[in-house]
Amino acid sequence: MLDRIRVVAAAAAAALLVITGTEAPAHAAPGRAAAPSRAELALRWAPIHYQDVDATGSHALGGRSDYLTRVDFDGDLIGRDNWDDAARAGADFTAAAYYSVAETSTHWFITYFFYHPRDWVDHPFFETEHENDGEGTTLAIEKDGSTYGVLRAAVTVAHTNFYSYTPSGSTWTGGRENVDGTLQFQSSPHDGFPHPVTAQEARGHGLKAYPQYKINGDGIVYYPATEGETPSSGNDRDVRYRLIDVFAPGGLWAQRANPSLFVHLGTFAGDDSGDCGAGTWDCTTDSANAPWGWDDGDDTVGRGEIATDPAKLSAEYFTVPGGLSRAYTYNPYAGAAAALREADRTLPRTVD
Structure with a gap:
């Protein structure tokens, strides 16, 4: 009964924060006895996600081009057929997102990756679109003695720029980068927990904290769960x-050297087949990135380090009272750090 009271109280505090902007401990999780698994931790902090939808134009597929799905939604791990396969009858748009967890003695860092088969346009101007689209966010969670810790900050990916946010009441402030806004929370009807709220624009799918992007007309609100719909x-x-x-x-990281899926480290293989680029538009190739390929070109953090070295990202982007540990106790990306740094020096910048 006590656990249920804590959940209800946390949900009420979250609703107060979203509706009024009043500071409440919405970003502090209710505790429990057992330590969470990484999957449980990722589910606990996964965003409630607002996806704007545009159904206009042939490339919209009636709005389906803005639906979240898996990289292998078409039943294969071939990056160069995803634009075309999104239009096929029976294409699987069951909602999913990817996550990775890195851990130090002081913090957990969780990266969430949202995938769309198309980055597309619908107006008669000379702009670009491309096959595959991958953007997301990394959350920094302090180990404060409670089961799930306390969420201190988020950095989101919108095309080739990163944006940083802190919740109301966070002890973290701006560092080498300014804080771009307040990370809001909302209670999920599916688990009662307060979750951070993110949003993606239609078509190009840049991702920011809600309401810097929000639903404009049609849209989908996605809630984290153990099964997708x-x-x-x-x-x-x-x-x-x-x-x-x-x-x-066999997952996404295990496939990082699969030439059918990735053209080089961290960049999805994509071509200009089908109607990508039809009309007055241009279709660029090999233009979407997995988290270990995300890059903000004008910061001090290297390509992919938002996911592969999130402690470094946090130390650069924010001022952290008392500091944070940079020594990972869990980080499967770490073994590829040298290759990623070399890729940052030698690979062309992609347009996602």
């Missing part, structure tokens, strides 16, 4: 998405 339409406000571990056996 397919939206009933492009205006479905309660769709559950499941989380997939990047480090799962």
